[in-house]
Amino acid sequence: MKTITLSDAVAMIPAGATLMIGGFMGVGTPEPVVDELVQQQKGDLTVIANDTAAPGIGIGKLITAKLLRRVIVSHIGLNPETQQQMLAGELQVDLVPQGTLAERIRAGGFGLGGILTATGVGTIAAEGKQTVAVGGRDYLLEPALRADFALVHAFIADYLGNLQYALTARNFNPVMAMAAETVVVQAENIVPVGVIAPDHVMTPAPVVDYLVAKG
């Protein structure tokens, strides 16, 4: 794990990259990293996330700045700009059931090719998907998801990169931290090694590549 400045962290990300960004309606999103993406005008991005938040919040800022080519999300209902860009043909929106999205990301980080889920069977979410019967029940084959970068928000990081998340700000962050080539973490608190007890580490240090230094 290396520490890195905010601007250097975002400078690593090329235009056109695929990013996983933690957060649920902006809660648990690494907001300073999102702001820096806008600052550096990194465009043509694909974002995998739970939702596109709302204008002015989290991933909503990337939508407003028109930096995204494609989003893979479960919900866009609280961001009218996402819907406008989708209808105008400026943004590809792939809607995925939330539990399926979490599991596809988990599979990507856990070395699995995909998962089988009954969610979406018999709906338009099943279109183009392979159905697999197991024990007499139909499941959809949902492929694993991975990204070039995971942009993760933690409540506490220690100097080695062990992470702890806070309450509902955890959401997609731990599964995303496993599923990208490069994992960048922005933490609310950076503490000495040992402050997080081994049993309380939620993401172990070796999966973290970069910890964003406080400005």
Add this chain to the structure above:
Amino acid sequence: MNAQTLIAQRIAQELRDGMLVNLGIGIPTLVANFVPKGMHVFFQSENGLIGTGPVADPGMALPWLTDAGGKPVTALPGASTFDSAMSFGLIRGGHLDLTVLGGLQVDQHGRLANWMVPGKMVPGMGGAMDLVAGAKRVIVAMQHTAKGRPKIVRECSLPLTSDRPVDLVVTELAVIGFSEGRATLLETMDGVTVEEVVAATEADLALAPELSQKGGAKPVPESAPTAAVGETV
């Protein structure tokens, strides 16, 4: 009493001590206000919380403790938090006893459409498809009609949320079940006749033999079909 309160109060009667329950937004959220005294129910927010408490007092909100709409809430003693994979493992894995969701349409077999109106409203399914596919029991809380048009229909014109039938639909007029694979009128609300329910419903309604009228103020009029198992109105 307004329709929303009536619906929420009736659904609260379905709660049992120790249940894990997920409430959707809108009318379903109101169900939490009517948990019977002395009963302990675990409420889940799918963003990663069991033990969701009321909105925080002024100045006490924490930005990392929110409901599934992103609004600051509190956590009750005994609460637990977890990531999204765990949250949906609880939902799909047979651990969630009950989910209460809003509805746009329900067909005569109990299949729900509640997540999009093509060309008009495409918010995304969020957790709805997982909740309907995975919860042990699914209750739909909705008004019986929308702008005078029935919402309990023969066939949904809107995209389905799941092919798994829901267990119960509770409206301001009636309680309708689907245990036999068909819409069955189980209860009418206070002062509502069977005829009124039938008139406001497009799907064929069977009448439960034990069909009860809440409060029993008005008997079923003689002109209404008599209740018979499996009989279709």
